[in-house]
Amino acid sequence: MGRSNTYQSSLVVPLYAAAVFLIFSSIPKPPMETEIFGVKIHKNPPQSKLNQFGVSTWKTYEGQPSKFPWLFDATETMYILEGKVKVTVEGHEGSFEIGGGDLVVFPKGMKVTWDIIEPVKKHYHLEKENKD
Numbered sequence: 001m002g003r004s005n006t007y008q009s010s011l012v013v014p015l016y017a018a019a020v021f022l023i024f025s026s027i028p029k030p031p032m033e034t035e036i037f038g039v040k041i042h043k044n045p046p047q048s049k050l051n052q053f054g055v056s057t058w059k060t061y062e063g064q065p066s067k068f069p070w071l072f073d074a075t076e077t078m079y080i081l082e083g084k085v086k087v088t089v090e091g092h093e094g095s096f097e098i099g100g101g102d103l104v105v106f107p108k109g110m111k112v113t114w115d116i117i118e119p120v121k122k123h124y125h126l127e128k129e130n131k132d
Helices: 002-025 047-053
Strands: 032-036 039-043 059-063 066-071 076-089 096-099 102-106 111-126
Touching: 039 096, 047 076, 047 102, 096 102
Parallel strands: none
Antiparallel strands: 032 039, 039 102, 059 111, 066 111, 076 096, 076 102, 076 111
C-alpha cells in the first residue's frame, strides 16, 4: 500500500507542472510594441485598437514583390493584412521586416527603401496637416 501511494505521489508533481504550463501558455501575451529607427511597430494589436483607429475604413494598397525608394510626405499609419516587407531607413545601418498583423507608423519626411518580399496587402492612413 505504501508503494502505491509513493507511485501516485510521484505522478502528482509532473502532472501539476504540466497543467500549470498549459494554463500559462494559453494566456494571450500582451501585444509587443517596438520602435526601430523612428518607426513604431505594434505587433498583433487587439481588434479593439484597430476598431478605435477605424482601420477597416482606411484606403488599401496591394503590391507584388519589388524594391523601390519611398519618401513619406506625411505621417503614415498602416495595418498590414498580409505579406512581408523589408524596410531600410536612409541614414541607418541595417533593416527590419514588417508583415501581416503589424500596425506601423512611419513619420513624415522619412526616406526608406521598400523591399516587398511577399505580396503585401495593407490598410493605410495619411495624417493631414493642420492649416491655420
